Amino acid sequence: MSSYFKYTGNELHFGLNPKSLSAWTKSYQGPAYIYDLAIIADRYSKMKSALKGVDLYYAMKANSNIEILKFLQKMGCKIDVVSLGEIERALQAGFAAKDIVFSGVGKTVKEISNAIDLSIHQINVESLAELVRICEIAKSKNKQVAIALRLNPNISIDTHPYIATGLHENKFGIELSVLEEIKKFLLQNRQHLSLKGISLHLGSQMLEFSGLREALQILKKVYLDLKLQYPELHRFDFGGGLGIHYESTDLKKEEFLLAEYAQVIHQELSPLGAELQSEPGRWLVAHAGLLMTEIQYLKPTPYKNFIIVDSGMNHLLRPALYEAYHQIYSTRENSDKPVNSYDVVGPICESADFFGKSRSLHETQAGEFLVIADTGAYGFSMANTYNLQSLPQEIVFDSRD
Ligand SMILES: Cc1ncc(COP(=O)(O)O)c(C=O)c1O
Known part of the structure; x- marks a missing residue:
């Protein structure tokens, strides 16, 4: 298990100082990316000190959330952009033009x-x-x-x-x-x-x-x-x-x-x-984000057990695009339940719409929540409204508060 996640009292906690996710499952209004600024601060400081004397231009394409950008700007980071939209977002977040590289x-x-x-x-x-x-x-x-x-x-x-x-x-x-x-x-x-x-x-x-x-x-x-x-x-x-x-x-x-x-x-x-x-992107923000999604259906078949959730490749494209692997956790540990193998899939009308295949998870049920880990980079920034699904929400917190 990643050091940014841990179970305490059957509940999943996340962050640099891991916090319970239960407040967000209780107020759940649809799939949401949840980001911890404390992790970004820690990663930025570590990279800045390892790469002494190097100017860091954060690659905005990894995650263009305005609060994250403002936070990085305040820490002294500069910015790498790839479109006029990203230039405008950088200025809006407080970056000076002289701190922008255009790739x-x-x-x-x-x-x-x-x-x-x-x-x-x-x-x-x-x-x-x-x-x-x-x-x-x-x-x-x-x-x-x-x-x-x-x-x-x-x-x-x-x-x-x-x-x-x-x-x-x-x-x-x-x-x-x-x-x-x-x-x-x-x-x-x-x-x-x-x-x-x-x-x-x-x-x-x-x-x-x-x-x-x-x-x-x-x-x-x-x-x-x-x-x-x-x-x-x-x-x-x-x-x-x-x-x-x-x-x-x-x-x-x-x-x-x-x-x-x-x-x-x-x-x-x-x-x-x-x-x-x-121009670092992923290293600074990937671990700082998770995608929370609600289980809609369990679908056992003679061949597979599917968990169908309310988020999919429309919100996190990496598994479909690169067959990328993301760890998947249940927000309730349920360690007393037997472990089963599941394919975790979304609602989108594509067979590439999956978050994970043959994943060992304790038995669970509709209405429970899963989180897809390490989705702070190339998550929301690649999200789309395919099938006219809504974009996910974004929630930013600081686990030091
Ligand atoms: C020109 C350029 N710079 C920086 C990055 C950031 O890369 P990474 O997120 O892997 O650090 C990218 C990503 O594709 C890029 O194309």
């Missing part, structure tokens, strides 16, 4: 134009075509734009193929073979484009760092080479991607992993003397 492969004219008007910290450029577009817009406004080149080093990491981003076949980043053309264009357009940094994001849910080290070694050389022609280059953004343990949360192991990650970063990048930036 993403498909930035529109409107989005770039707004980012330039705001004079954000940096636009991470993903292609030559995007660079040309940024330059044209900057020219029309008679401005110079701070950019970083997001490079694709063609390095694979051990993760699900849908969240690997640093390979030739991925749409992300600039191929190193295009760099000469990019350099030429930058030289011709210095008045409007200021090359401040290079950036990298190899993919998400990394639990091993040999690929990252290899990518950094390649890009360090590129950085030093570029710096000869572009003395204004002084930032190295190594992206996000640090993974967590979903299957059996071992927080000590995750801290070791963070230390190992920080060591790779420091060993490879400190000698550059560059300003270091990172």
